[in-house]
Amino acid sequence: MALVEAVLALIAVCIGFALIAQRSRLPYSVILVLGGMAIAFIPGMPQVELDPQIALAFFLPPLLQASGYRTDWRDFRKNIRPILLLAVGCVLFTTLCIAIVARAMIPDLPWAAAIALGAIVAPPDAVAASSILQRLRLPRRLVTVLEGESLINDASALVVYRFAVAAMVTAFSPWEAAGAFILVAGGGVAIGWVIGRAAIWIIPRLRDTLLETAASFVMCFAVFFAAEAVHASGVMAVVTAGILLGRAAHTSLSARTRQEARVVWEFLEFILNSLVFIIIGMQLNAILDRLDAYTPLTLIGLASAISVVLIVSRFVWIAPAVWLPRQIPSIRRRDPLPPFSYTIVLSWAGMRGVVSLAAALALPIDFPARDLLIFLAFCAILATLVVQGTTLEWVIRRLGVEEKRSPRMRWEEAAARTLVAQASLARLVEHADDPLDGAIAQDILPEYRDNVRLLDGIGQGAVAAERTARLQLRLEALQHGRARLLRHHREDGLDEELLQRIGQELDLEELRLRRLLGASEDF
Template identity: 35%
Template sequence: MDAIHHQLLLILSLLFAVFFLCIISEKLRMSVPVFLVIGGLLISLFPKVPHIAINPEFIFVIFLPPLLFDGAWNTSWSFFWKRRRTISLLAFGLVFFTSIVVAYFSHAMIPNFPLAMGFLLGGIVSPTDAVSAVAVLKGKKVPVRVQTVLEGESMVNDAAGLIVFRFALAAVLTGQFKMQTAALDFFISTGFGICIGLAIAVIIYFLYRIAPDNADIDTCLTLVTPYIMYVAAEYFECSGVMAVVTGGLYLASRSHDFLPYDSRMQANSVWATVRFLLNGFVFILIGLQLPIIIEVLGKREILGYALLYGIAISILVVLVRIAWVFPSVFLPRMLSKKIKLREKNPGWKIAFLISWSGMRGVLSLAAALSLPLMLSDKVTPFPNRNLVLFITFVVILFTLLVQGLTLPYVIKKLDAQEVDIELTKEHQEEAIRKSLYKVSVVFLTKKYGSQSLNGSFYKKLLVKAEIISTVVDKKLEQLDAEDSKNLMHIYHMAMLEVIALQRNELVNMGKNVGYNIELIEKHKLLLDLEESKINIELGISKEVVEEKNELAASDPETLTGLA
């Protein structure tokens, strides 16, 4: 029982530290993940602070699936698909290229460091972190292309990095490595991971469609879904990362079909809290690992050399990313006339923003910590394990502090303009409102304009359609008393039809990369709020009618007196 109390107290203390550091970072206007890492480092230096070791399986199974799923859920499929070439070049091409460069560089620089160990280190430090990229860019004014590419890259490249890591680890353990076998296994792992993710997503989709609407059940199912996808794919030795990302993108693109308004609102609130807690724990845990990693190296002389190796490899991965991004952005335009005509020139500012946003994170640290203590013979210690762990920590720290701290300044200084979206945010806002009003008027005129309804009622419908995206409550004061109850019900049902029509219009507009996805999501939320209000009013009126009917059945005279 004492052990349970101790663990609980430790978790609560970390939660309090996360809350406190987030408040300070908001006050100082610093990037929250960077400040949490610094805070974790400072906390680890206090005397009598217990050393908290990260369990790699805890990261892979508990943290990774929901964070990947959340990223996929909030990514526009149309934007993602349009940038698939750039994302693939970064998520797969850059990961493999970085792994190769790091492998040969570390093999040449570090004494007695085999090439297989170099590939192992390269697989660990090559993928950027999904959490870091999204968290650092949150609230910053960056072009949609940059945000989409970075989010897509950081979600997908985990799979490539982990596959390189696993093959290199097998080579170190067994002393054998076959390129053809590794390439075949990569495509099988990735392909079947995608298939498993899609299959589970389709099953979940139909479960939602046939199950009765219940916001609590729907929200719980969204929380369980990423774990099902990840565990199922890993069970069949496929890429759990690709399964979660693919399944998340599929469900997100169809969420308007199977999630009612109350489920969407509740799930969004719950996921915002989950995202905050997981991100906070991830980054503060990175900082808290410093004493443990320093201890494993032992001697101060070894620590000094390891620090130099870590800084050199950190600079290398930053330079390799810059060297890869610029050609991958501009070369396809030079080599293909179709690409040049189809896509607008992003410019060097956008290319530099993408190249400078390559922060590493907890996935790299978890991969390094998962290295076994012994080789396959269970007798020989795993070579250079502590050195790899320390270098990985230095690379994470270097990219988070150097790039993470300077990125807001770089964004402000460059002031890169939108390329995919031509209209300003204000113009898009007006265009969305006009489009929603237009489809509403056409629908109402066609369905209700020819009916002999009260003129003020029809006018109210049109007025309501024009301002449906606001939270203004229009009262039907001009309706006659005897017809008000019936007309109010017709009015509410008509407005629910209008909301459904407008939501479908927003979905179609979201597929057009000319619109800011945040604006589309804002108007979807406003529609959900409007639908919630109307359903509450319908529920109240229904309860009143049912109560009067029950009273009439039991005591008709009392009902007559009340009337």
């Protein structure tokens, strides 16, 4: 019972912190971490120890699958070169930089332990990245690269981490590590593909929205545990399955399942994200209690040095990684050098999160300087979240990278909607001369022609007065219909389930109309 009360209390606190983040316009994850730290120092509060196996096995799979589900595979594949340069190259470079600095500042620290620290803090976190980037309106390619990097960089970092930990017991070679990375990552992709394809076949055959949504949730854990059981990358497996399910959702899932599953998954993401970051903050008290052998000045110096190197090394890697490939003429013609402001934003968006903390806590109990490494990892997470997370929006706007929000629909969306409306109209025109369906088709043709007129040119220039008036009249009529439905419910006792069903249809239509009017940016 105490555990249930504690979880509910944390969720209530998370809601309060979410409101603070909205009012202060600070990143939600930063407020949660700082809030968790404040809670940890309240007298009488019990210490919270986050089991690393719970962090990796319970929190990570659904969050990664949700990110993979939203990933545009075409954009991901088109940007595979910069994604791999960050997810593999930058992770290895950062690991090396951190290891060199840690070894120089702590001469007694074995090289394997220094490399383990580098691997722990090297990968930016998918959860941390999404919690910050969702508030901003970045160019699509930047978002694709950042999210793509954070989805697959854990595989490279965790391989280095495992070999560094193993090196404290036995020797290993870099070639052995490279081969292991290929096997671990490739095995994760293969397992994710097989189980993802199986899920795409099974889920639609359940023919029940609730069961289909539950199955999609179970799938992420099945993929993760199956991969980890054979020592493959559970991260890569979950991401692969999530991308497959996202690509197939529009053809294999029903419209109702897509709508309701989206709401369920958004709720799960909010709860899991919130709990992860607030629990990260609550770890500090327990960590500090085990470091009484170090002076505060020593700890501050070590933490500051590691955090600075962590942030600077990303700049050092990304600048040449962006410039050098484009010295090859074929790459430069196909992919011209982006604005320098993109490089700055890409370098500054390197927030760390739950994976780094979980990897640190998973160090063996007898690992050299274990408590110090956990403390340094925590400080690195805090530094990137607070320093980079709170200033990322300012940097983006200062450099003019953020895309301007427009009340009007983008031309790509308007063009896509017009294609749908025109195709629907063309199909009805084909039925107009049909001896059986012709009369019905002729009867509803005006409605579809009106839809085409409404969308024609909506994303290019000012919305015509007539089109706006048509949409406003439709919206007013819909609202009047809703009011009449509610009055019928109150006066004549309309069944509650029927009220909910009709109300949902009216809600969806209202969202569509408001989107066309440009009154809402969230469709």
